[in-house]
Amino acid sequence: MSTQSEVISGFQTRAANVAANLVPMHWQIRALRLLLKGKKLTLGARSVPDVVEAPVPDVNTLALDEIDLSNPFLYRQDKWRSYYKRLRDEAPVHYQQNSLFGPFWSVTRFDDIIYVDKNHELFSSEPVIILGDTPEGLPMEMFIAMDPPKHDEQRRAVQSVVSPQNLKEMEDLIRSRTEEVLDDLPLNEPFNWVPRVSIELTGRMLATLLDFPYENRHKLVYWSDRITGTAESTGGEYNNPDELFEAVADMARDFTQLWRDKQARHAAGEPRSFDVISLLQGSEDTQDMIRRPMEFLGNLTLLIVGGNDTTRNSMSGGVLALNEFPDEFAKLKANPELIPNMVSEIIRWQTPLAHMRRVATQDVEMRGKTIRKGDRVVMWYASGNRDERKIDRPDEFIIDRKGARNHLSFGFGIHRCMGNRLAEMQLRILWEELLKRFENIEVVGEPERVQSNFVRGYSELMVKLTPKQD
Numbered sequence: 001m002s003t004q005s006e007v008i009s010g011f012q013t014r015a016a017n018v019a020a021n022l023v024p025m026h027w028q029i030r031a032l033r034l035l036l037k038g039k040k041l042t043l044g045a046r047s048v049p050d051v052v053e054a055p056v057p058d059v060n061t062l063a064l065d066e067i068d069l070s071n072p073f074l075y076r077q078d079k080w081r082s083y084y085k086r087l088r089d090e091a092p093v094h095y096q097q098n099s100l101f102g103p104f105w106s107v108t109r110f111d112d113i114i115y116v117d118k119n120h121e122l123f124s125s126e127p128v129i130i131l132g133d134t135p136e137g138l139p140m141e142m143f144i145a146m147d148p149p150k151h152d153e154q155r156r157a158v159q160s161v162v163s164p165q166n167l168k169e170m171e172d173l174i175r176s177r178t179e180e181v182l183d184d185l186p187l188n189e190p191f192n193w194v195p196r197v198s199i200e201l202t203g204r205m206l207a208t209l210l211d212f213p214y215e216n217r218h219k220l221v222y223w224s225d226r227i228t229g230t231a232e233s234t235g236g237e238y239n240n241p242d243e244l245f246e247a248v249a250d251m252a253r254d255f256t257q258l259w260r261d262k263q264a265r266h267a268a269g270e271p272r273s274f275d276v277i278s279l280l281q282g283s284e285d286t287q288d289m290i291r292r293p294m295e296f297l298g299n300l301t302l303l304i305v306g307g308n309d310t311t312r313n314s315m316s317g318g319v320l321a322l323n324e325f326p327d328e329f330a331k332l333k334a335n336p337e338l339i340p341n342m343v344s345e346i347i348r349w350q351t352p353l354a355h356m357r358r359v360a361t362q363d364v365e366m367r368g369k370t371i372r373k374g375d376r377v378v379m380w381y382a383s384g385n386r387d388e389r390k391i392d393r394p395d396e397f398i399i400d401r402k403g404a405r406n407h408l409s410f411g412f413g414i415h416r417c418m419g420n421r422l423a424e425m426q427l428r429i430l431w432e433e434l435l436k437r438f439e440n441i442e443v444v445g446e447p448e449r450v451q452s453n454f455v456r457g458y459s460e461l462m463v464k465l466t467p468k469q470d
Helices: 004-019 025-042 080-090 110-118 150-162 164-183 193-210 218-228 241-267 276-282 293-324 326-334 336-350 420-437
Strands: 093-096 104-107 355-360 364-366 369-371 376-380 438-443 458-460 462-467
Touching: 025 241, 025 293, 093 369, 104 110, 110 376, 150 164, 150 276, 150 293, 164 193, 164 420, 193 218, 193 276, 193 293, 193 420, 193 458, 218 241, 218 293, 241 276, 241 293, 276 293, 293 326, 293 336, 293 420, 293 438, 293 458, 326 336, 326 420, 336 420, 420 438
Parallel strands: 104 376
Antiparallel strands: 093 104, 355 376, 364 369, 438 462
8 A cells, every 4th residue: 555655746747747848847846845844834744754864883882772773873873884784683573663764674784685685576776776764855866776678678778878888889988087186196195086986987977978068066965965965865964955055956957958959959950979968769658758757757766866876985995994904915016917807896895785675575584584565675686696605715805716797786686786897897998097106095084874774885085105116
């Protein structure tokens, strides 16, 4: 049975679709914000988690039912490892009744996560794949949060943007842009790696995939951060609805303009290119997506977030890992051929997205627990990637680890990350170019981590580069 929140979201989506051909999308978004303000004055607003930071206690001082993996400060304060380990050992299928985001089951072991991920008939991705709710008034739809057949139709429409042939054609461009960024970095003085390298490189790649105006590429990262960083969705630090709605309205305006421009150019005889927008327009299943605003915005948000948070935080995480394990850095410099294997190890060790959520479609028994139909089930990828039952010495960063690609960070089954090969290629090129230029990449301060139970990322990583001597 649908919840009241889901019924309201469904009504909002249908209303937006009806208005799509009458009112520009960005004005629809702003109108929704005004309606919500009016609703708040008359009926009150939907409850939003009151996310207040406090020191994370030692997990051994807690009863099992007090352990709450949804606490965003587990990750901001870097205290998550012991929490995951205790649940893996004592309650691998664990029920949390009283989180800020409502009740949910946690699945923390490697093999159990694969079981949930692969069985989409038992565990639905709808309506969202994050633990919390989407912000009120923005029930965006995206194919990662859809079940077949609609999921398959929409994913198929854009899959070829990361086909092997397309990736091969993009490699030279990715390398040249990486060279530009690295050649512009300061030497022998501290700077923040996150904006200068990780954000800059991912912004450039996103602009390329979407054929978005290159000079406005930083908008893509800004929109991604605002949408994934809300308190009600991920326990994030952004709790200003006006700022969020303005960001979504700005995104709607820019992408509508881009869509219409590409339609006009194609109608005038210009062949379609292999960017995401052109591929959506060229597919029978998605060519009219612009008439369904929440689906249009949702899928573009998915592609932006997928191309931003994952690769960006692995770019930072790799630098941190090699500083925490200096013998591995020495091993890498002695044998650069280990870079491809190291890339997989970075993605496992970092696990840039901590979890994915599912909803049970029927009663399911797992490890002696009964998950009821309609219950939320959260796969903690970051825990599965540290499961000693499956991975030898999982808390260590080992660049020549055997079977390094056997990790959970990209997911499994029908929702396995579409851009996994692109992410690996970007990281490989980055480290190939870094080793050409720098003798050392030294982390010179404690990293500042993102406040989120979903994105495992960094806002600051101060480093100092020592150039290679000729």
